Amino acid sequence: MSSRKYDDLLSIKQARSDWKIKVRVIRKWRGATKIGELFKSFNIMLMDYKENKIQAFVPAKCVDDLENKLKVGSVCSITNFDVQPYKSQEKFRCAQNENHLILNINTKVRDVEEKGNTIPQESFDFYDHAELDGIKNVNVNLTDVIGIIQNREDISLKDLVNRLGNKNLQTKFTITDGSSCVNVTFWDALAKSFTQQLQLQPAQEPVIIIITCCKVGSWNDEVDLSNAAATTFYLNHQHHSVAEMRKLLANPNFYKHNQSAKTKKKVQLLTIGEIKKLQNDSTESEVITHANIRYVDDKGNWYYHICTGCKEEIQSIRGDFICSKCNRRIPQLEKK
């Protein structure tokens, strides 16, 4: 075995046969088919002592050989692997690195002792909640976020059937950094393990969550974080970022800009009769009701016309109307 120094993960620019890296396996995940069957192949995130990270793929043909040597938390030396740049349009990249590794049947993995510079157990690249709106729906890179879980008692696991007839598990919750809130939707296996761990999570309230490698999307015009295959979460994790957030939380001004979220009540389903009986303490509360529309009163001016295309208000509608903003033709309303 050669005794030459280990290569820096950022120096690995193209395939070369003699790369030698010393890394900690910090995360591991498997892709799945649309119906949730896990692949034999898997992925890992590797980190060196400089906290450089790189994603590595372990193809099915070398899983039997390598999986037990690549346990999360272990430090190892790895030689003989392929290097591949991400394709220019490739989305859902897990590490801020132009390249990723592909292990193969010649790859050698050896447990090594950690001497000198210690490789941390984890490393995150957090985005502020306020920045998320600006990067939503891009997802060339996956995103790390930290926040305080709100209204923990309202969080539940739901069974859904989507419009294609597939079954899904879903859990929704909101996290805050004190000044803004972000919605999170976890799906399927991650939704299940999240709700389970949240129930087991002992004492320390509120629960601080780190979500790593998540997608930043939108739902109902709001930023919504959701899980990709690589997404992992940590509750009240032993990490300085969690300690810092808990310190901020102890400050009485922490929620100053966040009162609405803190006091937000669960939306209730009420009958019209119950809504009529609500008292002053329900002012501006949100409720849901089921009702049948019997007729629409078109006298008075409680309503206005909008173009069904551009949603701009239309001043008058008599006969067919061409929207002056987008030229859409809006037919005359039919009278009964």
Place this chain on the structure above:
DNA sequence: CCCCCCCC
């Protein structure tokens, strides 16, 4: 050398 949808 496998996936990254899915809730209105």
